[in-house]
Amino acid sequence: MGVLSVVDYIIFLVYFLLVALYGIGVYRKKQMTRYGVRDYFLAEGSLTWWAIGASLIASNISAEQFIGMSGAGFKMGLAIASYEWMSALTLIVVAIFFIPVYLKNKIYTMPQFLSRRYNNTVAMVMAVFWLLLYVVVNLTSILYLGALAINSISGININICMVGLAIFAIGIALGGMQVIGYTDVIQVFFLIFGGLVTTGIALNLVASHNGSSGIWNGLSILKQQAPDHFHMIFDQTNPNYMDLPGLSVLIGGLWIANMNYWGCNQYITQRALGADLKTARNGILFASFLKLLMPLIVVLPGIAAFVLFKQNLLHSSMINGGDANPDQAYPVLLNLLPQGLKGLSFAALTAAVVASLAGKVNSIATIFTLDVYHKVFNRQADDKTLVLTGKITLVAAMLIAVFIAPHLGIDKKGGFQYIQEYTGFVSPGILATFVLGFFWKRATAGAAMFAIVGGFMLAILLKALPLVMDLFFLHKWGWSVANTEGIYEIPFLDRMFIVFVICLISMVIISLGGREEEDVEREWRFNIGMFRVTQGFAIGSILVIGLLAALFVLFW
Numbered sequence: 001m002g003v004l005s006v007v008d009y010i011i012f013l014v015y016f017l018l019v020a021l022y023g024i025g026v027y028r029k030k031q032m033t034r035y036g037v038r039d040y041f042l043a044e045g046s047l048t049w050w051a052i053g054a055s056l057i058a059s060n061i062s063a064e065q066f067i068g069m070s071g072a073g074f075k076m077g078l079a080i081a082s083y084e085w086m087s088a089l090t091l092i093v094v095a096i097f098f099i100p101v102y103l104k105n106k107i108y109t110m111p112q113f114l115s116r117r118y119n120n121t122v123a124m125v126m127a128v129f130w131l132l133l134y135v136v137v138n139l140t141s142i143l144y145l146g147a148l149a150i151n152s153i154s155g156i157n158i159n160i161c162m163v164g165l166a167i168f169a170i171g172i173a174l175g176g177m178q179v180i181g182y183t184d185v186i187q188v189f190f191l192i193f194g195g196l197v198t199t200g201i202a203l204n205l206v207a208s209h210n211g212s213s214g215i216w217n218g219l220s221i222l223k224q225q226a227p228d229h230f231h232m233i234f235d236q237t238n239p240n241y242m243d244l245p246g247l248s249v250l251i252g253g254l255w256i257a258n259m260n261y262w263g264c265n266q267y268i269t270q271r272a273l274g275a276d277l278k279t280a281r282n283g284i285l286f287a288s289f290l291k292l293l294m295p296l297i298v299v300l301p302g303i304a305a306f307v308l309f310k311q312n313l314l315h316s317s318m319i320n321g322g323d324a325n326p327d328q329a330y331p332v333l334l335n336l337l338p339q340g341l342k343g344l345s346f347a348a349l350t351a352a353v354v355a356s357l358a359g360k361v362n363s364i365a366t367i368f369t370l371d372v373y374h375k376v377f378n379r380q381a382d383d384k385t386l387v388l389t390g391k392i393t394l395v396a397a398m399l400i401a402v403f404i405a406p407h408l409g410i411d412k413k414g415g416f417q418y419i420q421e422y423t424g425f426v427s428p429g430i431l432a433t434f435v436l437g438f439f440w441k442r443a444t445a446g447a448a449m450f451a452i453v454g455g456f457m458l459a460i461l462l463k464a465l466p467l468v469m470d471l472f473f474l475h476k477w478g479w480s481v482a483n484t485e486g487i488y489e490i491p492f493l494d495r496m497f498i499v500f501v502i503c504l505i506s507m508v509i510i511s512l513g514g515r516e517e518e519d520v521e522r523e524w525r526f527n528i529g530m531f532r533v534t535q536g537f538a539i540g541s542i543l544v545i546g547l548l549a550a551l552f553v554l555f556w
Contacts, residue, residue, distance in 0.1 A: 004154045008343030015190055015347035019183050019354075020171070047275055051182055052283025055271045056091075057290045058184035059359035061191060061352045062142050065298045067149050070333075071326035073302025074309070076240035077229025078555055081295035082249040083258075085548055088291040090258035092541045095284040098263040100530035101438050103277050110266045111371040117437040118445040120375075126430075126452065127371040130266065133426075134364050135397050136404070138267075142360060143398075144405040146353030152331035153346055162405065165350070166398045169357035173365075173394050176387075180358050187351040192290070194348025195297030201337055202304040209313060218304070225307045232555045245491035250552075253424070253493030256500045260427035264434045267363040278534065285540045292547060298330075305329035357398070364397045365390040424496045425463075429455020432503035440511075447507035455503045462495045 004012070047055070072080040107113045110130065115123035147161035154161075172183055203218030210221050223230055233249065234241045248254060262268055272280035306329070334345050369390040374381055381389070429451040436443040490498070533541070 004343060004346060005339045007339045008346060011340060011343035012347050012350070015186075015351065016168075019186050019351075022183055022186060047182075047271070047279075047283070049275075049279050049282035050286055051185055052271050052275060052280065053286030053290065054188040055180065055184035055355075055359070056268060056284065056287040057294075058187040058191060058351070058355035059267065059271070060356070061294065061298070062146065062356035064141065064145060065294070066195075066349055066352055067145055067327050067330050069298040070302035070305070070330035071328075072243075073229075073299040074306045074326040074329040075302075076234075076243065077226065077231065077303055077306075078295065078299060079232050079234060079240070079244050079249075081299045082232060082244065082254060084291055084294040084298070085551060086249065086254055087258050087262065088288040088544055089548055090255070090262050091284050091288040091291065092544060093259070094263040094269075095281045095288075095537070096531055096533060096541075098269075098434075098438070099272055099280050099284065100277055102269065102273055103275075103280065104530055108273055109367055109370050110264060110269070111367060113437070114433070114448070115371075118433075118443075118448045122433075122445050122448050122452070123371065124375075125449070127367055129426075129452075130367055131364060131372070134267070134360060134367075135400055136408075139357070139360050139364070139397060139401040140405040140408055142353060142356045143401050144408070146349070146357075147405075149331055149349055150346070150353075152328075153334050153342070153349070159406070162402055165353055165357060166402050168350075168354050169361060170395055170398055172354065172358040173362050174391055176362075180355075180362055184355050184359075187355040188290070190344075190347050190351040191355075192293065192297065192348075194344045194351075196293075197341055198334065198337065198345045198348070199296055199300050199304075201341060202301045202333055205336060206304050206307055209308065209311060219300075222300075222303055222307055225310065226303060229303050229306060230555055232552055242489065242491050245494050248491065248493040248497065253491075253496035253500075256428050256431055256496045257424060257493070259435075260431040261423075264430055266367055267360055270359075270363055270366060281533065281537050285537055285544075288544050289540070292544070292551075301333055302326070302329045305333050308333075361394040361397050365394040368393045424492050425459040426452075426456050428459065428496050428500035429453070429503050432500055432507055436504065436507050436511075440508075442511050443507055444511045447510040450510055451503040451507050454506065455499050458502060459495060459499050462490055462498060463492075 069080055069083070101107075102113065105113075105116065107116070111123040111127040114126055143162055143165060146165055147158050150156065150161045150165070151158040156164075172180055200215050203215045203222070204213065205218070206221050207213050207215075207218035210225075212218075212221065234244050234246055236246070245252070272283060275283065309329075334342060334349075337345055369386050373389050373393075374386060378385065432451045432455065433443075433448045437448065
């Protein structure tokens with residue numbers, strides 16, 4: 001367990017004051033003008049493209065990336081960067097095809113889309129589901145994993161860390177989406193700058209421990225000492241194939257995970273829903289470029305920790321019950337940093353956690369206020385009442401998370417891969433519902449409900465199916481592989497792809513065999529011209545795609 005010095009605390013205090021004072025300034029400036037529901041929850045017309053892009057990244061990168069993805073880098077290497085690099089491509093797809101549909105139809109929440117496109121029953125079922133998922137799973141995970149990481153760096157009691165993170169995030173979130181969006185610019189600066197400094201120090205540490213110096217020498221030594229950690233695509237002989245099953249990261253299930261996360265997730269899309277189309281697209285493109293940097297911050301340190309562990313430098317710090325604990329890679333590495341730089345990295349990690357907490361709790365407040373409270377409990381509520389309800393909701397959600405997070409065993413369930421797998425039980429059905437809702441006018445509410453509920457049940461079935469089907473040698477057909485316990489399973493990314501395809505086919509069959517519901521709004525706006533992009537956006541997108549192609553070819 002680490003301890004911060006006075007210099008580290010001073011650097012952290014500077015970060016805290018910058019965020020707090022800037023947030024107060026943005027809030028006071030906004031208070032001088034009209035402050036309605038759309039201003040508070042969406043910062044309508046207020047966020048610039050660079051604020052949208054920064055906020056997307058700040059909300060996305062949290063403890064699960066710093067801790068979990070670095071741990072995955074320790075365990076399986078650069079291949080885990082597929083989540084980040086394929087996200088860059090996914091963001092471009094979302095900007096071209098998803099955002100225009102939302103903005104053209106004045107969609108402000110994901111349940112609102114489901115209500116307008118299908119019916120209120122589908123919308124309410126998903127609103128309740130998302131609220132439970134966001135509070136009980138996402139908010140608690142971000143809070144507890146973040147507190148664990150900060151505890152391991154600073155030595156501060158984990159409960160105090162949780163309360164401190166919660167209060168900091170609430171303070172930002174109470175200011176509304178505009179305060180969140182613009183303070184996220186500062187958060188991203190500390191996140192990226194502090195993260196890159198940590199990576200640089202880690203590479204220098206590898207170099208110095210091997211009789212050399214410099215970042216490039218450290219990177220070269222990583223490739224020499226851990227060549228198996230610099231491959232992007234695994235075959236079935238690789239022990240990590242269950243987590244990243246070969247070409248599924250390029251043409252299979254990883255697309256389902258990313259498209260659902262970036263395109264159908266209130267927590268993410270909310271940043272762009274208050275802007276005009278050009279601003280929203282440029283912000284998302286900016287986030288796409290930032291995504292290319294993320295593996296340098298959250299994956300390379302894990303690989304560096306692996307090499308240092310092999311050379312016994314981190315051995316005693318990472319052993320837990322006889323085995324190395326990959327999720328300890330990043331915290332242990334930070335404890336090796338000198339004074340000052342440790343404080344900067346501490347600020348970077350705190351920035352990632354606080355930004356994610358603020359964004360998540362704002363999304364919870366938005367869905368509850370606009371899709372549950374306003375529709376069910378108080379249809380005549382004015383803007384002042386709705387904004388107050390949102391503020392009460394976000395405080396209540398955070399209090400619930402603080403109280404239940406220590407009792408969920410989050411620290412015992414693994415890191416990044418666990419979160420991805422179990423989110424994958426619901427994402428295929430949700431994505432199928434959204435995709436057909438966008439692009440096929442005959443999709444019905446009955447079909448949507450089947451995809452959401454049936455998709456979840458099918459994912460559970462496929463999880464257990466190989467246990468039964470081994471009697472018929474399913475694994476010999478290449479459908480399943482043995483996990484670390486020798487039990488045959490279908491890799492979860494492959495399961496997600498299978499469920500998504502079945503949900504799409506089932507929705508088409510159900511829709512063709514049923515009738516159009518009477519309560520679906522008839523003014524759903526959709527035309528091909530919505531998908532045209534500006535020349536600047538097209539050039540930026542081609543550049544991102546070119547860089548991605550080069551990276552995958554280089555590290556195939």
